[in-house]
Amino acid sequence: MINKTSAMVARDYQLEASFGAVRQKLLSAELGDRWQEALAYWARTTDRHLPIALMQQCLRTIVDTPFSKLAATPGIGPKKLNSLIMLLERAATGESAGGAAAGEAPVAVPRSEHNGDGSSCDVSEAVWRQWRASLQQHGLGREMLGRFAASLQQLPRAMWQKRLDFYLPLSLDEIRCLKAYGEKRVAALVEIFGDLHRIIDTFQGCPHIAVRVEPRLAARLDDWCKRQLCSESRPDEAAVKRALLEPLVEQISIDLGDDAAGIVRARLSGAGLKMQQIARQFGLTRGRAYEVLSEAATVIWIRWPQGHERVTKLHRHLAASAAQGAALSPVESLLNLLFSQRPREFETELAPPLGLPLTGYNSLSPAAVGAAQDGLFALAQIER
Numbered sequence: 001m002i003n004k005t006s007a008m009v010a011r012d013y014q015l016e017a018s019f020g021a022v023r024q025k026l027l028s029a030e031l032g033d034r035w036q037e038a039l040a041y042w043a044r045t046t047d048r049h050l051p052i053a054l055m056q057q058c059l060r061t062i063v064d065t066p067f068s069k070l071a072a073t074p075g076i077g078p079k080k081l082n083s084l085i086m087l088l089e090r091a092a093t094g095e096s097a098g099g100a101a102a103g104e105a106p107v108a109v110p111r112s113e114h115n116g117d118g119s120s121c122d123v124s125e126a127v128w129r130q131w132r133a134s135l136q137q138h139g140l141g142r143e144m145l146g147r148f149a150a151s152l153q154q155l156p157r158a159m160w161q162k163r164l165d166f167y168l169p170l171s172l173d174e175i176r177c178l179k180a181y182g183e184k185r186v187a188a189l190v191e192i193f194g195d196l197h198r199i200i201d202t203f204q205g206c207p208h209i210a211v212r213v214e215p216r217l218a219a220r221l222d223d224w225c226k227r228q229l230c231s232e233s234r235p236d237e238a239a240v241k242r243a244l245l246e247p248l249v250e251q252i253s254i255d256l257g258d259d260a261a262g263i264v265r266a267r268l269s270g271a272g273l274k275m276q277q278i279a280r281q282f283g284l285t286r287g288r289a290y291e292v293l294s295e296a297a298t299v300i301w302i303r304w305p306q307g308h309e310r311v312t313k314l315h316r317h318l319a320a321s322a323a324q325g326a327a328l329s330p331v332e333s334l335l336n337l338l339f340s341q342r343p344r345e346f347e348t349e350l351a352p353p354l355g356l357p358l359t360g361y362n363s364l365s366p367a368a369v370g371a372a373q374d375g376l377f378a379l380a381q382i383e384r
Helices: 006-028 032-036 061-065 067-073 078-092 094-099 123-137 172-176 185-199 216-230 239-254 258-268 275-281 286-303 309-317 324-340
Strands: 209-215 376-382
Touching: 006 061, 006 067, 006 078, 032 061, 032 185, 032 324, 067 078, 123 172, 123 185, 185 209, 185 376, 209 216, 216 239, 216 309, 239 258, 239 286, 239 324, 258 275, 258 324, 275 286, 286 309, 286 324, 309 324
Parallel strands: none
Antiparallel strands: 209 376
């Protein structure tokens, strides 16, 4: 029998006291079905010294087991007991919010839970479940994942048009088991879900506020097109290029790169350049240049699904005024280049508008939204 030193006795006492304290927190918390979750539910892939022998035990079993028996489990030493207490703390505090009882408002997850460093390792299943519930409750399931990426270059093309409801039923472990879903894909998905949750969570405590979340580009272009349709005056050619064409070209640059944006800009310039000439300028074959234009059209369909309808109405509106031939020309070029037909691979059914009818927008300050990407913002309108 090993005689314990005073340091070992003090350490064991501290561990037992910490276990007792977190046990009381858990017993006083409203955890609902979280009691039946395995301890692994609160673990992250970056955690060390996890009590492997206990990870598949449900939370209720752990809490009901005396500390002395847990400490006597083969393979469980002081470091692993510390990790056990850490997991129980997560269950008792912030990360238990993902399992809040029905009718309770979810608790906001700190930005530190996912710091945008390109890794999904710091997001536990509990936090992921909270984010999924938030997006499901807000009705974002039918939206395409690519709509909310800061840049489509961060996502594999196969994920651009994946609907969010493809991922909403899945745990992180289940997603990692999908074919071709390595850490890079999972990290991109986690970043998008986390940013959407934080934007939505900002208004959870304001039932009189309706929130729409959509790409900043789509909101600005929708707003501008609607103003033109309601205005008695007509925009000139410079205004159309500045407010409509250039934002679209800039978005293509963000999502496909500068060369793709340059090809689109050359086709919209009205300079009469043939496709062979444009392709040669960028060191491409004529066929590849046409492929780039097809990819650009797909990007705009993803970013601005209402674009075809908006630009078509604007074209008709300008065509009704014989004096606006100069302004009509760039709109017509845009319609033919990016909105002439639905991209062949564009199979996702467009989601209906969320929230109240769009009558305007206000970009929220970073302090208000916190984690909003440059490409996203929330539209908040007070119900009447």
